[in-house]
Amino acid sequence: MGHIISVGMGKGGVGKTTTCSTLADILSEAGHKVLGIDFDPQGNFTQMVTRQSLFDFEDRTIFEAMKSRDPRPYIHRVRENFDLIPADDYLAYLSKYLYTEYDGHPYRLLAETIGLLKDEYDFIFIDLPPNLGDQTLNGLAASDFTIAVFQPEPFCFDGLLRYEETVELIQENINPNLKFLGVITSMMDSVAAIDEAIYQKAKNHYNDLLFDTVIKRRARIKEYSLIGLKKETAKDRITLAPYISLVKELMDRVQKEAVR
Numbered sequence: 353m354g355h356i357i358s359v360g361m362g363k364g365g366v367g368k369t370t371t372c373s374t375l376a377d378i379l380s381e382a383g384h385k386v387l388g389i390d391f392d393p394q395g396n397f398t399q400m401v402t403r404q405s406l407f408d409f410e411d412r413t414i415f416e417a418m419k420s421r422d423p424r425p426y427i428h429r430v431r432e433n434f435d436l437i438p439a440d441d442y443l444a445y446l447s448k449y450l451y452t453e454y455d456g457h458p459y460r461l462l463a464e465t466i467g468l469l470k471d472e473y474d475f476i477f478i479d480l481p482p483n484l485g486d487q488t489l490n491g492l493a494a495s496d497f498t499i500a501v502f503q504p505e506p507f508c509f510d511g512l513l514r515y516e517e518t519v520e521l522i523q524e525n526i527n528p529n530l531k532f533l534g535v536i537t538s539m540m541d542s543v544a545a546i547d548e549a550i551y552q553k554a555k556n557h558y559n560d561l562l563f564d565t566v567i568k569r570r571a572r573i574k575e576y577s578l579i580g581l582k583k584e585t586a587k588d589r590i591t592l593a594p595y596i597s598l599v600k601e602l603m604d605r606v607q608k609e610a611v612r
């Protein structure tokens with residue numbers, strides 16, 4: 353039985369999609385069967401892993417999968433062990449669909465749609481958008497685990513608290529099996545004192561929930577969004593080393609939680 357892990361945070365541009373797609377990529381290359389679900393109308397997860405235009409995926413997205421309650425025809429093979437259900441901007445109409453046409457619980461549609469895929473993958477990653485609306489609520493309702501991505505920026509700490517509240521709301525009302533796996537620090541500027549101060553504040557508040565690995569701000573990581581992940585050169589291996597540590601921490605946490 354696979355693990356469904358969502359990556360979210362109400363604040364934009366903090367590194368959610370980069371983290372989600374890099375973790376999915378590394379795990380799939382290590383031999384795990386991985387499915388990515390793009391659940392953000394921006395479609396950045398789709399763009400980052402397929403390197404294709406979103407127009408290529410019109411009518412072949414998670415939104416159509418949800419409307420037909422059948423995800424299988426919408427699975428796009430990225431490469432061996434790595435599949436993706438794409439998203440495009442039409443996913444912005446999800447709320448309208450949920451409240452005017454769908455007759456089930458508005459937060460449960462994604463869970464209903466992807467439930468039958470759980471046995472077919474080791475990991476299913478859901479990339480959430482930068483708001484706590486219907487996509488995030490559906491994403492959390494469908495998840496076994498969720499991770500918040502945090503950038504040490506002035507407004508991001510408040511965003512973390514809000515994300516935690518949203519996780520609790522879903523745990524209490526919809527999905528009691530959901531576990532908050534932790535907080536990943538991303539895009540930390542190693543020379544800015546303010547970043548260090550905000551990081552320490554998060555560390556004091558979250559203690560062990562904060563992953564030990566910190567992803568620093570690196571121009572090369574930004575380039576991966578455009579050119580795809582590169583692993584061939586020594587420089588790339590150094591750039592990706594923190595993500596490898598993150599994968600190890602993630603696996604440890606998942607295994608510990610799974611046996612509880």
Ligand SMILES: Nc1ncnc2c1ncn2[C@@H]1O[C@H](COP(=O)(O)OP(=O)(O)OP(=O)(O)O)[C@@H](O)[C@H]1O
Binds near residue numbers: 369480539568
């Ligand atoms: N560690 C990093 N160092 C430098 N740039 C990064 C890093 N991580 C992500 N970026 C860049 O920052 C931008 C935002 O990253 P990303 O799209 O992953 O954030 P996001 O939280 O998913 O954004 P959104 O809220 O819009 O979905 C992208 O251009 C990405 O390439």
Ligand SMILES: [Mg+2]
Binds near residue numbers: 369396397480
């Ligand atoms: Mg994103």
